[in-house]
Every structure is written in structure tokens, then in C-alpha cells.
Amino acid sequence: MTLGMLVSAAIAALGLLVAMGLIGHPVDGQLLTNYGWSGVIIGVALFGFFAYLQRRRPRASA
Numbered sequence: 001m002t003l004g005m006l007v008s009a010a011i012a013a014l015g016l017l018v019a020m021g022l023i024g025h026p027v028d029g030q031l032l033t034n035y036g037w038s039g040v041i042i043g044v045a046l047f048g049f050f051a052y053l054q055r056r057r058p059r060a061s062a
Helices: 002-019 033-056
Strands: none
Touching: 002 033
């Protein structure tokens, strides 16, 4: 689960950089910022999902 959280955080970070215009360039006059914001949303949603699964998992009793 932790790997999934790290990957989803990386997706969100990459999406944020694209949305801010720091990475990528317009393709045929179309801006990439919409794709960047969707990457942020997807990354945050996946991070929340993996965090929920990790929290829901039963803990080992000592």
C-alpha cells in the first residue's frame, strides 16, 4: 500500500507541474494545463484510496 501511496503522490506532483506550465509545451495550440489538473485530481484520489485501504487493514496484535 505504501508503494501505491508513493506512486500516486508522484502522479499528483507531476500533474501539478504540468498544470502550472513548468513541464510540457502546447501541442497543436492546445494547452496541457487541463491534463495537469486532471493528473492532480487522479493522484490525490488514488492517494486517499490507498490511505483508506491501509487504515482499514487489520493491525497485527502484539
